[in-house]
Amino acid sequence: MNLFLTGATGFLGGELLVTLSKRSDIKKIYCLVRAKSVDEANKRLIHVFDLHGDFYQPEKIIPIVGNLSDDDLTSTLNSHKELHSINLIVHSAANTSFSKNCDDLIKKVNINGLENILNWAKDLKHLNTFLYIGTATICGKDIKNKVIREEESPNSNAHHLVTYTYTKMIGEMMLSKYLPEEKILVVRPSIIMGDSKNKIPRSSVILWTLAAFNYLRLIPVNPLSKIDIIPVDYAAEAITDLLLVKRNYDVYHISAGVDSSTNSELCTRKIESYFPEKPAHQFVNRKLANNMRFWAKGRMEDIGELAKYDKHLHYWESILGEKSRLRILFAGLEPYFDFIELGQIFDNSRLLHDVSLPKPKPAHEYIINNIEFLESIDIYEGALDP
Numbered sequence: 001m002n003l004f005l006t007g008a009t010g011f012l013g014g015e016l017l018v019t020l021s022k023r024s025d026i027k028k029i030y031c032l033v034r035a036k037s038v039d040e041a042n043k044r045l046i047h048v049f050d051l052h053g054d055f056y057q058p059e060k061i062i063p064i065v066g067n068l069s070d071d072d073l074t075s076t077l078n079s080h081k082e083l084h085s086i087n088l089i090v091h092s093a094a095n096t097s098f099s100k101n102c103d104d105l106i107k108k109v110n111i112n113g114l115e116n117i118l119n120w121a122k123d124l125k126h127l128n129t130f131l132y133i134g135t136a137t138i139c140g141k142d143i144k145n146k147v148i149r150e151e152e153s154p155n156s157n158a159h160h161l162v163t164y165t166y167t168k169m170i171g172e173m174m175l176s177k178y179l180p181e182e183k184i185l186v187v188r189p190s191i192i193m194g195d196s197k198n199k200i201p202r203s204s205v206i207l208w209t210l211a212a213f214n215y216l217r218l219i220p221v222n223p224l225s226k227i228d229i230i231p232v233d234y235a236a237e238a239i240t241d242l243l244l245v246k247r248n249y250d251v252y253h254i255s256a257g258v259d260s261s262t263n264s265e266l267c268t269r270k271i272e273s274y275f276p277e278k279p280a281h282q283f284v285n286r287k288l289a290n291n292m293r294f295w296a297k298g299r300m301e302d303i304g305e306l307a308k309y310d311k312h313l314h315y316w317e318s319i320l321g322e323k324s325r326l327r328i329l330f331a332g333l334e335p336y337f338d339f340i341e342l343g344q345i346f347d348n349s350r351l352l353h354d355v356s357l358p359k360p361k362p363a364h365e366y367i368i369n370n371i372e373f374l375e376s377i378d379i380y381e382g383a384l385d386p
């Protein structure tokens with residue numbers, strides 16, 4: 001079988017590329033890559049393999065230069081005769097930013113870009129499956145502290161915390177306008193963070209927030225709010241298996257579910273002992289986030305109840321250099337605080353029934369494998385492009 005993959009240079013897409021390349025039933029993997037030339041695209045794909053020392057097969061991995069936001073992407077893809085034999089498409093590419101500044105680009109890439117791919121895919125004679133990587137968070141912000149099942153989404157009345165999840169929902173709803181139902185497979189990962197193997201994760205996406213929690217130590221979020229987190233290697237294994245097994249459903253959560261969920265308290269306590277020089281993690285009511293902003297502006301008369309955490313405030317003064325840097329971190333962390341406090345867990349019984357994988361390890365168990373990497377993450381970079 002021949003496969004077309006988008007997003008192969010990304011966090012999940014890279015892991016998928018390596019996992020899929022190990023399957024002998026997949027003959028060729030054509031990857032849509034943003035680049036100025038085929039040579040540059042090739043180098044970007046080789047880098048994905050080099051990162052973990054994975055075996056790269058040049059005859060199997062073939063770059064196709066293209067950009068989802070190019071209006072002529074459909075005709076570019078049509079012009080590649082070698083792509084006429086595609087049997088499987090895995091659409092992982094997306095603009096995953098939570099930043100409001102990127103809203104127009106997010107819509108262009110995640111909605112118009114998907115449309116470009118679908119317009120090409122609909123005419124492929126040998127296409128068996130179009131796998132759309134969605135996100136479990138398309139359920140929106142109205143459902144709180146609940147185990148959510150696949151059939152509860154998409155709900156076009158859902159309210160979204162960020163444009164990204166809205167566009168992923170619209171994308172999912174668009175699929176059936178272009179393709180017959182039997183060709184559509186939707187997987188909805190929950191939150192993908194780090195790698196459960198003792199390897200540097202392919203990206204610090206999401207993990208930068210744990211690095212920021214570890215840095216700040218005084219955090220305005222409910223520590224017991226349940227969070228559904230999975231490692232990227234588990235996500236890639238599960239998605240690859242689903243693509244190739246006999247399935248009972250056409251939509252699956254790729255998630256930790258009830259048994260493997262975690263919370264901020266469990267994750268931070270787990271890493272705390274590796275950094276004995278820092279003060280213990282202290283979680284405070286979300287309302288104090290405002291007082292923290294006043295502190296960052298030097299408005300000490302407005303910090304109210306925050307004053308009693310003087311040990312942490314002194315620590316902040318010693319690490320931040322300039323108090324105002326806290327505002328940069330908070331601007332990036334804010335949507336993550338919102339997501340954490342939703343307390344959403346995504347039921348994974350469909351997945352566990354249809355693939356032969358064990359339950360994922362909870363984040364507070366596997367995260368110690370990423371400890372070394374945690375300290376090298378540039379949290380300001382993460383905060384500027386959350």
Ligand SMILES: NC(=O)c1ccc[n+]([C@@H]2O[C@H](COP(=O)([O-])OP(=O)(O)OC[C@H]3O[C@@H](n4cnc5c(N)ncnc54)[C@H](OP(=O)(O)O)[C@@H]3O)[C@@H](O)[C@H]2O)c1
Nearest residue numbers: 007009010011012013034067068092093094135189191192
């Ligand atoms: N990470 C999570 O926690 C999570 C959770 C649920 C669902 N998902 C879904 O999983 C998928 C992969 O996410 P990820 O974490 O791997 O994201 P990522 O690390 O940000 O990677 C995004 C990928 O999309 C590509 N891309 C972005 N804009 C593009 C464009 N205009 N044209 C072509 N390619 C473009 C990027 O290419 P460049 O390298 O050129 O930028 C990169 O390969 C997404 O569909 C996302 O919605 C992720």
